[in-house]
Amino acid sequence: MPDTVFGRLFGLVVLAVLASHILVFAVFINLAPGGPSAERPAPQSSALRPDRAQPPDGLRRPPPPLNGMLIGLLIQFIAVTVAAWYGARMLARPIQQLASAAEKLGDNLSSPPIEEQGPREARSASRVFNRMQDNVRAQIEARERFLAAVSHDLRTPLTRMKLSIESLADTDVGERLRNDIGEMTSMLDATLSYLRGEAQDEAWQRIDIQSLVDSVAEDAQENGNQVSVIGQTEPIEGLPHALRRCLDNLVDNAVRYGEAATLSLTDGPSSLVIEVRDKGPGIPENRIAQVMEPFVRIEDSRNRNSGGVGLGLSIARDTAHRNRGELSLRNAPGGGLIARVTLPRD
Incomplete structure (x- = not known):
């Protein structure tokens, strides 16, 4: 097969069309008068059918043209469909490998490089991706x-x-x-x-979320803070240190600005939700998106004398993203702020 994606696809279609025509030709030869499968008519008495002349022995009536066309179209359709399926699968495999490697790169810069295989375009894309990964790793180290x-x-x-x-x-x-x-x-x-x-690079592993949340609450309680945990959950795949840092920052913000924190766990088949609620004044609705940016402080709802430089929520959001999760903020109906971390189970 040719070395390029275009060459492989073009050659595959040409071979499919050629093979279908050969099969159609063989079918017509087989069904043609005098062919190998020609049926000999049974002898009949001319007295019984005087009005019709009997065909010469060794010949048969040709099949109706419509049936032959339908058979030919069906064979061509099957051949082209099989070739298209195989070609699409062959061409999509390098793209799927590249997408999988890009997803792993977002979680771990030390992930192994992509194997350079497939047509020339796929090998070139894999080579460029591996070079990009090396450059990013070098910049992080610098x-x-x-x-x-x-x-x-x-x-x-x-x-x-x-x-x-x-x-x-x-x-x-x-x-x-x-x-x-x-x-x-x-x-x-x-x-x-x-x-x-x-x-920081960290390997994915199975996390006992229940123990992790209880540990975060116990550490905060040892420092004299009011922190409680509600709900039960099953383990989940993720980055334990990044997730611990996310919850630590959310609880620290809750007890610093809202006097107390309540961690609620809601488990489901597709996602796990962790909510941290405080008893503070909350955040103005038009500033909720802005407050998660680095070094942004909302002085109307946050006491500047209580400490902090405006990085707690930014760190929590970024560490949640590293766990393929999302962090959202909303004001509670009865007062206080609710920080919601949603983690997918897949």
Whole structure:
């Protein structure tokens, strides 16, 4: 077969048409007068059928033309259908492999490369995809090294500034500067943590969601927070560390801005829903989509003095996406905010 997709498809159709015509020709030869399957008429007495002349011995009447055409069309239809099915399957296999590899790449940058096989176009696409995966992995590793350097270089002057503030005579100015430095340090830590979490590779595995949610609630309770769990669920496939980080951030936001958190589990055949509800003032309806963007704070509904730099919901949304899930926010009818994480079971 030719090496290109066009060549293979064209050659397959030509072979199918040629084979169908050969089969039709063989059928007509077989059914033609005097052919191998020609039927000899039974001898009849001319006295019984005086009005009709008997055909010569060894000949038979040809089949009606309509039947022969129908047989030919049926054979051609079957041949072309089989060829089209096989060709579509053969041509779709490399595309399916490429789609599967792209899906795995979104979950794990260390996934194995695609095997370069099939026609020339499929091999070229696989080669380009493998090269892209190597480049993305190299850029992520370079960013990790950059983050480590930035972390070290920024913490050093911040430490010097803290030491210099201690020698100031004005205690009020020193206190304000210490608060500013503390806020800068928190922003730096949160940003580095956010970027490191995006670059982290993790293998998919079966997660005991019930134990994971109970552990998140127990950790929050040990810190003096009011957190409760409602509902039961079965295990699910996912990224345990990413999902734990998502729930930790949602619970942290709930207890920070809403005083308490309630985790509700709703299991189903196709998806698992985890809701985190707080008792806070909620978020204005026209700002719900914006609040999940990095470094966005809604001062009307969130107390700026309570801490945080506006990355908690962004991290929760991104980690939910890494688990092929979705994070949505809505205001509860009786007050408070509900963060809903939907995880597919497939």
